[in-house]
Amino acid sequence: MPIDILKGAQFNLPLLPLGNGASIEDAFTTEDPEKPITSGLFIVDKASEPFVYTYKYHEVKIILEGELWLEATGPDEKNSTVIKAVAGDVLRIKKGTVVKFSSPSRGKAFYVGQRAFHDW
Numbered sequence: 001m002p003i004d005i006l007k008g009a010q011f012n013l014p015l016l017p018l019g020n021g022a023s024i025e026d027a028f029t030t031e032d033p034e035k036p037i038t039s040g041l042f043i044v045d046k047a048s049e050p051f052v053y054t055y056k057y058h059e060v061k062i063i064l065e066g067e068l069w070l071e072a073t074g075p076d077e078k079n080s081t082v083i084k085a086v087a088g089d090v091l092r093i094k095k096g097t098v099v100k101f102s103s104p105s106r107g108k109a110f111y112v113g114q115r116a117f118h119d120w
Helices: none
Strands: 016-019 022-029 038-045 051-054 059-073 081-086 090-093 098-102 106-113
Touching: none
Parallel strands: none
Antiparallel strands: 016 022, 022 038, 038 106, 051 098, 059 081, 059 090, 059 098, 059 106
């Protein structure tokens, strides 16, 4: 089938805990082994410490609900940048970026990353 659908994914996709309030699950991936593209949902709940992640791939996120705070340092940068993203905002995260994710309450995002399924 050329088009797949995952009904109600924004509300029904079970997520895997990553620690420090973060959880994730991939929904779809391409079958291109050289340049895979994977999409899914990412949630950050308020926690005492941020969830820290180093991107090994390029990614785009759209904030669906709430608020996500990102403190990011690029691969060639010494100073960090803080972004407070809210529902409707779109983010581009470059490969090599280190991000500290947090939220004052809860934030949910849909992402598309240039990586294989479950390769986080």
